[in-house]
Amino acid sequence: MNNNQSQLLWAYSTMQTIRAFEERMHEVFTTGEVPGFVHLYAGQEACAVGVCANLTDADYFHITHRAHGPAIARGADVTAVALEIYCRAGGLCRGRGGSAHLHDVTKKIIGANSGVGSGAALACGSALATRHRGDDGIAVALIGEGGANQGVVSEALNLASVWKLPVVFVFENNGYAEATSADYAIAGGNLSARASGFAMPEDIVDGSDYFAVSASFAKAAERARAGGGPSFLEVRNLRMFGHYEGDAQKYRPPGEVADYRENKDCLKLFRDKVTSENWLDKAELDKIDKDVAKLIDAAYETARNAPLPDPEELIHSVFATEC
Amino acid sequence: MGEKSYRNAIRETLYQEMGRDPDIILIGEDVAGGAQSEGTKKGGEEDAWGGPMGVTKGLIGEYGKQRVLDAPISEAAFIGAAIGAAAAGLRPITELMFNDFLGVCCDQIINQAAKYHYMFGGQDTIPLTVRTTMGAGLRISAQHSQSLHSIFTHFAGLKVALPSTPYEAKGLLTTAIRDNDPVIFCEHKMLYRMREDVPDESYAIPFGEARFVMDGEDVTIVAFSRMVHVATDAAKILAKQGIKCTVIDPRTTVPLDTESIFDSVDETGRLVIVDEGGPRCGIASDISAMVADEVFHALKAPIKCVTPPYALIPAAPNLEDLYVPDAAKVVAAVLGIMDA
Numbered sequence: 001m002n003n004n005q006s007q008l009l010w011a012y013s014t015m016q017t018i019r020a021f022e023e024r025m026h027e028v029f030t031t032g033e034v035p036g037f038v039h040l041y042a043g044q045e046a047c048a049v050g051v052c053a054n055l056t057d058a059d060y061f062h063i064t065h066r067a068h069g070p071a072i073a074r075g076a077d078v079t080a081v082a083l084e085i086y087c088r089a090g091g092l093c094r095g096r097g098g099s100a101h102l103h104d105v106t107k108k109i110i111g112a113n114s115g116v117g118s119g120a121a122l123a124c125g126s127a128l129a130t131r132h133r134g135d136d137g138i139a140v141a142l143i144g145e146g147g148a149n150q151g152v153v154s155e156a157l158n159l160a161s162v163w164k165l166p167v168v169f170v171f172e173n174n175g176y177a178e179a180t181s182a183d184y185a186i187a188g189g190n191l192s193a194r195a196s197g198f199a200m201p202e203d204i205v206d207g208s209d210y211f212a213v214s215a216s217f218a219k220a221a222e223r224a225r226a227g228g229g230p231s232f233l234e235v236r237n238l239r240m241f242g243h244y245e246g247d248a249q250k251y252r253p254p255g256e257v258a259d260y261r262e263n264k265d266c267l268k269l270f271r272d273k274v275t276s277e278n279w280l281d282k283a284e285l286d287k288i289d290k291d292v293a294k295l296i297d298a299a300y301e302t303a304r305n306a307p308l309p310d311p312e313e314l315i316h317s318v319f320a321t322e323c
Numbered sequence: 324m325g326e327k328s329y330r331n332a333i334r335e336t337l338y339q340e341m342g343r344d345p346d347i348i349l350i351g352e353d354v355a356g357g358a359q360s361e362g363t364k365k366g367g368e369e370d371a372w373g374g375p376m377g378v379t380k381g382l383i384g385e386y387g388k389q390r391v392l393d394a395p396i397s398e399a400a401f402i403g404a405a406i407g408a409a410a411a412g413l414r415p416i417t418e419l420m421f422n423d424f425l426g427v428c429c430d431q432i433i434n435q436a437a438k439y440h441y442m443f444g445g446q447d448t449i450p451l452t453v454r455t456t457m458g459a460g461l462r463i464s465a466q467h468s469q470s471l472h473s474i475f476t477h478f479a480g481l482k483v484a485l486p487s488t489p490y491e492a493k494g495l496l497t498t499a500i501r502d503n504d505p506v507i508f509c510e511h512k513m514l515y516r517m518r519e520d521v522p523d524e525s526y527a528i529p530f531g532e533a534r535f536v537m538d539g540e541d542v543t544i545v546a547f548s549r550m551v552h553v554a555t556d557a558a559k560i561l562a563k564q565g566i567k568c569t570v571i572d573p574r575t576t577v578p579l580d581t582e583s584i585f586d587s588v589d590e591t592g593r594l595v596i597v598d599e600g601g602p603r604c605g606i607a608s609d610i611s612a613m614v615a616d617e618v619f620h621a622l623k624a625p626i627k628c629v630t631p632p633y634a635l636i637p638a639a640p641n642l643e644d645l646y647v648p649d650a651a652k653v654v655a656a657v658l659g660i661m662d663a
Contacts, residue, residue: 125407
């Protein structure tokens, strides 16, 4: 684990950016100015950021519909993310994907995918490509515990193991697949127990602890890079908001989110840790908070005022080679 | 130049293209066959099958295990992997053993491959070829005999090719592999043994340019894949009765050479479409609607579609033969509109 200052500052700043971005989205969504659905990542920041702390430029990061946080964690431009969620012309995907389909080929952020398990299969393909090129890249499939129940995930786990591919499957167990509890939907209650059936190592990590996620993922990534094959990581956390904005969340027990915010907030825990260990001082973190607030203000302002896509965009580039 | 089977024309194309481009990989169930775990080699023959239809035989010997990958029976995973690999810069060819198995990898093909380029704002290309088999005739019933090209055609973002002869197969597969979009390449399983002269060297047949198989001024017959031969047989029978048919093989449903079809109907005033897919929401009804929309003024008679009935494909030989359109049905359809 790399606890050097710049790494810690990056991790805090990135987690804080995601949190502020999502808190702002939660506020503005009620105004109706954001089209479609949004699925917020607040509360889960330590997972995506802990993973991305260990990625190189050669690595592919496959994400799902709960995309804002993971995309920002991997370095997507915050304004371009906001523009895409607002479906504006300058968005990451020219306004065609929206919130659930953030994608940035320059950062190898792949297919925010609403086929919630399909990233597992596509990641096998990224891994085949890196192995074919011999560039030491790995592929990460970040999938929810709900998506993990899709058949394609079991198929991909098997394929990755049979072909010994450099993939790390990160299953983010945030407690609920839409409105259905993980306790109900995962037979036996333990998702990571499936790993042994596919002959790969597994780990269960506390998703509120950035350091735990980063350390566990680093081990899996190292194994993949060394040709050791795939690994299975289950990161347990909770989301602070609903499945989508507007979700009344009556399926949750009373006080669940309040308790999580109070006791398991990854940002609070990170702050406590780095200040009590004297790795960073409070003033630095406060300054980051202020800078992030400005960044978010600017990104939302830009997005809100940007033009929608040109009408010609509707039928443009259905194919790479037009026909 | 030499006489080659449809099967061998396809194999030769794969061989030549893999030799030309080191980023082409081949993925599918039993594409080599005989794959065994390194640790527990039992001594069986590698490349025992070379694909369920024998099309890919010999490729693993030439290009090795890193480029010819036998996949477990998990179409969603390995076709998804082929898509991921295509997005990451490779040029994969994957084999969906029967087009009927679309049912188990539908999300990969219709929601991943088809949408990747457009939905992500054109950031990447998906140079993927999905080779698959179609068509009835082997007495293997409802789950291995369908012709699903119309379903693939429905999804914007996929190109769909249907080679009707060995020469066509080589030229269209070359184009499919070199194309930067996902292409569904539908090989008719009853054509694998068909033989004709096929050049040894590589050549590409452009997508979206129809082939005029026969020329005649009385009726336009549009047909795909194996039905091109059924239509041609019918046209020969009709010629003896003094009825001259134009037979058009559009080669691809996406892109579709509507111009050639419209121009021909403009001249003949009569259209019969012959297709092995089902009668509802199919390419035959699709072309019928487009012609009615664009060249209605030229029509001297109703447009006729010759397709199987709205039914499933049975294993019993007599019933399967009844299911598939034949020359007699095409002749009857043409005669039915000649008096109009």
